[in-house]
Amino acid sequence: MSGDRGGKAWVRPVRLWCGLILFGYLITHFSNHTLGLISLKTMEAGRIWFLALWRNPIGETALFGALLVHWWLGLWLIYRRRTLRMPAWEAVQIVFGVCVPPLLAYHLVGTRVANAMYGTLDLYTRTLLGYFVTDYWGGARQTALFSLAWAHGCIGIHFWLRFRSWYPRAFPLLLTLFVLLPVVAALGVSQAGREVIALAQDPGFAKRLLAETRAPQGAQRAELQQIRDALFWGTWALLALTLAARAVRDRLTRRSMIGIRHTDGPEVRVPLGWTVLEASRSAGIPHASVCGGRGRCSTCRIRVAGDPTLLPPASPLERRVLNRVGAPPNVRLACQLRPDRDVLVTRLVAPSISAHAVQALSARSGQEREIAVLFADLRGFTRIAEKKLPYDVVFILNRYFEAVGSAVAEAGGLANQYTGDGVMALFGIETEPGPACRQALMAAAAMITRVEELGRGLGQELGSPLRIGIGIHAGPVVVGEMGYGETRYLTAVGDTVNTASRLEGLTKEHDCELVVSEQVFARAGLDSSGYPGAELSLRNREATLRVLLVKDARRLAERIAALSSRSPGPGDPSSGSIQATEASPPLRA
Numbered sequence: 293m294s295g296d297r298g299g300k301a302w303v304r305p306v307r308l309w310c311g312l313i314l315f316g317y318l319i320t321h322f323s324n325h326t327l328g329l330i331s332l333k334t335m336e337a338g339r340i341w342f343l344a345l346w347r348n349p350i351g352e353t354a355l356f357g358a359l360l361v362h363w364w365l366g367l368w369l370i371y372r373r374r375t376l377r378m379p380a381w382e383a384v385q386i387v388f389g390v391c392v393p394p395l396l397a398y399h400l401v402g403t404r405v406a407n408a409m410y411g412t413l414d415l416y417t418r419t420l421l422g423y424f425v426t427d428y429w430g431g432a433r434q435t436a437l438f439s440l441a442w443a444h445g446c447i448g449i450h451f452w453l454r455f456r457s458w459y460p461r462a463f464p465l466l467l468t469l470f471v472l473l474p475v476v477a478a479l480g481v482s483q484a485g486r487e488v489i490a491l492a493q494d495p496g497f498a499k500r501l502l503a504e505t506r507a508p509q510g511a512q513r514a515e516l517q518q519i520r521d522a523l524f525w526g527t528w529a530l531l532a533l534t535l536a537a538r539a540v541r542d543r544l545t546r547r548s549m550i551g552i553r554h555t556d557g558p559e560v561r562v563p564l565g566w567t568v569l570e571a572s573r574s575a576g577i578p579h580a581s582v583c584g585g586r587g588r589c590s591t592c593r594i595r596v597a598g599d600p601t602l603l604p605p606a607s608p609l610e611r612r613v614l615n616r617v618g619a620p621p622n623v624r625l626a627c628q629l630r631p632d633r634d635v636l637v638t639r640l641v642a643p644s645i646s647a648h649a650v651q652a653l654s655a656r657s658g659q660e661r662e663i664a665v666l667f668a669d670l671r672g673f674t675r676i677a678e679k680k681l682p683y684d685v686v687f688i689l690n691r692y693f694e695a696v697g698s699a700v701a702e703a704g705g706l707a708n709q710y711t712g713d714g715v716m717a718l719f720g721i722e723t724e725p726g727p728a729c730r731q732a733l734m735a736a737a738a739m740i741t742r743v744e745e746l747g748r749g750l751g752q753e754l755g756s757p758l759r760i761g762i763g764i765h766a767g768p769v770v771v772g773e774m775g776y777g778e779t780r781y782l783t784a785v786g787d788t789v790n791t792a793s794r795l796e797g798l799t800k801e802h803d804c805e806l807v808v809s810e811q812v813f814a815r816a817g818l819d820s821s822g823y824p825g826a827e828l829s830l831r832n833r834e835a836t837l838r839v840l841l842v843k844d845a846r847r848l849a850e851r852i853a854a855l856s857s858r859s860p861g862p863g864d865p866s867s868g869s870i871q872a873t874e875a876s877p878p879l880r881a
């Protein structure tokens with residue numbers, strides 16, 4: 293996890309691209325090995341193409357440059373980590389990654405370095421003679437090197453791509469290829485190895501081959517061994533130095549500690565400079581972090597109590613992700629925020645959220661989903677605005693958007709459009725329709741409360757109390773990132789959206805706080821009896837839509853919260869969790 297700021301934001305992308313070059317090298321290497329299934333001769337012929345691709349000034353610069361940069365940046369990221377507690381997949385990837393350079397020292401010196409220093413031909417026949425006849429340990433080491441490097445790369449690619457909308461569909465094919473290629477390559481090597489074993493039955497074969505390939509002898513061998521040992525121990529030494537540097541830094545920074553208190557958990561005291569996610573991990577507090585703290589998924593987001601302007605500003609990376617989810621100023625990414633004072637935070641996403649839910653959130657290409665859509669509008673604000681200076685209008689509107697935006701985010705929704713004095717919010721991007729409808733109803737009540745509080749706070753400034761009307765409808769929509777250039781954001785289109793907007797308009801006509809379609813009540817598992825209703829005719833439809841008129845949204849929310857608290861769990865909308873269960877019994881509100 294980096295929490296990279298400013299100039300450090302390039303670290304992960306550069307490391308990724310270097311990793312991709314190395315992965316490409318492995319793919320071509322394995323492809324060459326598969327030719328062994330045809331014959332040793334074909335494998336040697338494939339090697340000529342392999343060397344043409346990689347053993348030239350451009351190929352070698354790219355390959356060795358990528359190797360060095362990938363490794364150094366990996367050490368840098370290990371140094372930057374404040375805690376070594378991490379999810380298992382991340383630990384496996386790091387351990388495999390740090391084992392590769394020392395193992396590679398043997399292969400590199402035996403092939404490319406020997407070739408450069410003594411003109412040794414690193415034919416497959418010579419290499420396989422070693423692995424299958426004279427140096428079994430060498431064969432085992434090479435197998436370990438390929439396996440660890442391949443697994444390290446596959447994990448990296450999986451966690452890089454898994455937020456892409458096409459990835460779940462492509463995953464079975466990619467998994468098959470990622471498993472099949474090394475297996476077929478290993479079969480190719482073992483088939484070619486058998487040929488070499490057969491050739492080695494001839495007593496003079498090994499001697500002739502070593503002479504023909506100019507294999508290093510005597511002092512040459514000793515010199516290569518020295519280089520190899522220096523590389524082997526040097527890579528381990530650099531890793532040890534990195535860990536020692538971490539320990540020293542931690543010791544020094546422990547002098548200035550800060551407290552990170554969770555509203556629903558303990559206070560963690562950590563040295564200055566730790567991210568909130570690092571603090572959670574070090575204390576064993578479950579915290580969603582689907583992308584592993586890389587600032588890509590937004591699942592680690594937290595609400596920070598108090599004045600958000602006192603926090604360190606968000607980096608461009610963090611700002612981009614927060615904008616994407618329409619987060620208000622007091623919502624930040626736990627993996628990126630490094631508080632410089634004591635803070636009180638609330639986790640906004642259930643720790644068990646899956647990458648699948650995150651994909652839904654970042655549905656760039658458009659997906660059909662069943663969600664709840666909420667529209668809210670400030671009553672009589674045009675009249676208020678007419679008597680105000682433009683600066684005052686902007687000030688009041690921004691306070692209003694902050695109040696309603698935070699209410700939506702805390703309930704688990706996404707306030708994605710602010711137009712004039714209106715707000716549109718989506719619920720169900722990351723959860724099922726039932727919990728989404730409950731979240732929307734809870735958000736509506738919180739929005740009404742906060743707007744009232746805001747109105748009281750502004751008092752005489754306004755001349756009249758602030759009131760909003762809210763409409764909520766649920767149904768199918770197309771969700772996707774829309775817009776142009778920099779102003780792209782996640783939104784929804786479809787009849788459901790238009791209908792929700794019309795329901796908001798009905799609140800004026802019926803003088804109530806909330807107008808909700810019967811579908812929302814049904815999906816939320818609520819009993820609608822006792823609420824006055826009305827029939828809404830829909831454009832291009834014969835059937836009418838039954839809507840419910842809610843005079844007191846907070847009373848409805850109280851009942852949802854009270855009933856949900858009887859069976860608390862991840863689906864409790866009052867917990868601010870975005871994961872909820874559909875299996876709850878109907879609520880009688």
Ligand code: FES
Pocket residue numbers: 580581582583584585586587588589590591592593613625626627628
């Ligand atoms: S863990 Fe993914 S953005 Fe923070």
